[in-house]
Amino acid sequence: MSGARRRLGSVLYVLGATAGLALSLSGCQRGKASAGAAAPPAPDVSVAKVKLTQVHVWDEFNGRVIAIGTVEIRPRVSGYIQRVAYAEGEEVKQGDILFVIDPRPYQDALDSATAQLAHARATAQLAKLQYTRAQALMQSSAISHEEFESHRGEYETGNADVQAAQAAVATARLNLSFTEVHAPISGRAGRAMLTPGNLTQADQTLLTTLVSQDPVYVYFDCDEQNYLRYNALMRQQGHAAQGSPVRVGLANETGFPHQGAVDFLDNQVDPATGTLRARAILPNPARQFTPGLFARVELDGHGQFKALLINDRAVLTDQDRKYVYVLGPNDTAVRRDVQLGRVADGLRVVESGLTEGDKIIVDGTQKIFFAGAPVKPREVAMDSALSGAQTAMN
Structure with a gap:
């Protein structure tokens, strides 16, 4: 037993010595690697000087394009649709025929009223002759007073019948003209709700809709704080909010390429939302604005002032x-x-935190892992930095 223990002790000693030697060699190798590693080079970055310039800041709102004129086309007489006289979805001019209702019943009614007018005129002419003769006979006392009054009554009744018949003819002619449904305004017509052969009811059946195209309105809601600021600015400048310039862009457009002006402000702030409804009017000669489209609206509400700008x-x-x-x-x-403000001319307004002459890092910030890190700067213009950013986004 003692010999086995001695052999086991010898084996454990050898294993311990081997492990110690391995750890010692590993520590030496790590030391050599640490001593051989060099400090990383300073990263390349682009720096630009803060830009101090006169800016014109616009406030942005969301709005909707609304047609100035919107008409629901309904017939003014009942009858069966004979013809749809326009191309659905196309523009029509004021006075163009849109629908034709079967005119035959109304033509017959006009002919009947015309005949009634002729009959009334003939009766009135006879009554006039009899009344004229009765006047002559009355002067010579050849007829009684009662007979004279009877002829005069027939004469006046004949005149009244003629006027009633003339009114009936005018009504029948008007109803006949209503069988042709004309466009009350110029604009783009919608789809035909009824096709030929369908019955329409006067003043009830919707035939189609018509919306004007040029110009258009853009409605948007201005919050209470901005409204108060606009009012104060307008008082300082001595003019009303109506007529203030606006810039408008559609959802698929970059920036605000369309120009317009405010032409209406509501007369009260909505207490539920704290906003005031405003309206701008824009020309639409190219038909880019379709009623109902979402629009981005910029309103000039600051005037010009000097500001520091960065990318x-x-x-x-x-x-x-x-x-x-x-x-x-x-x-x-x-x-x-920094405290940032709105965007002006593609750059961001800095309200506090920077001073004129500061140079900021505009490219390579991802290479900076801690404040105070050394960098290798390359100076560029702030506008050039803007162009690079826009190119990167595109």
């Missing part, structure tokens, strides 16, 4: 704070918290 590409976010890296002493990246 949005340089702005980073730390929870709820915005910051940029400013080029500091010895080409280091210094963090600077």
Whole structure:
């Protein structure tokens, strides 16, 4: 037993010595690797000087395109549709025929009224002759007073019958003209709700809709704070909000390429939403605006002022704070918290946090892992940085 123990002790000793030697060699190798590693080079970054310039800031709202004129076309007489006289979805001019209702019953009614008028005129002419003769006979006392009054009554009744018959003819002619349904305004016609052979009811059946095309309205809601600020600005400038310029862009357009003007402000703020309904009017010669489309509206509500501008590409976010890296002493990246405003001419207005002359890092911020890190700056213009950002987004 003692010999076995000695042999086991010898084996454990050899294993321990081997493990110690391995650990020692591993530590030496790690030390050599650490000693041989060099510090990483400073990253290349693009820096641009903060831009101080006169800016014109616009406020953006969401709106809807609405036609100035919208008409529901309904017949003014009952009857069967004989013809649809327009191309669905196409533009029509004021006075163009849209539908034709079977005119034959109304032509017959006009002919009958015309005949009644002729009969009434003949009867009235006879009554006039008899009344004229009765006047002569009355002067010579050849007829009684009662007979004279009877002839005069027939004469006046004949005149009244003629006027009633004339009115009946006018009504029948008007109803006949209503069998042709004309466009009351110029605009784009919708689909025909009835096809030939269907019965229409006067003033009830919807035949189609018609919307005007040029110009158009764009309605949008202005919040209470902006409305109060606009009012104050307008009082300072000495003119009303109506006529203020607006810029409009559609959902598939970049920027706001269309120009218009405010022509209406509602007379009260909606207490439920805290907004005021406003309306702009825009020309639409190319028919780009279709009623019902979503539109982005920019309203000029600030006037001109000097501001510091930077590229949005340089702005980073730390929870709820915005910051940029400013080029500091010895080409280091210094963090600077900023308060940002609206966009002006494609650049972001800086309300606080930067000063004129500061140079900010606009490209390569992803290579900066901590504030104070060394960088290798390459100076560019802020506008060039803007162009690069737009190219990257496209």
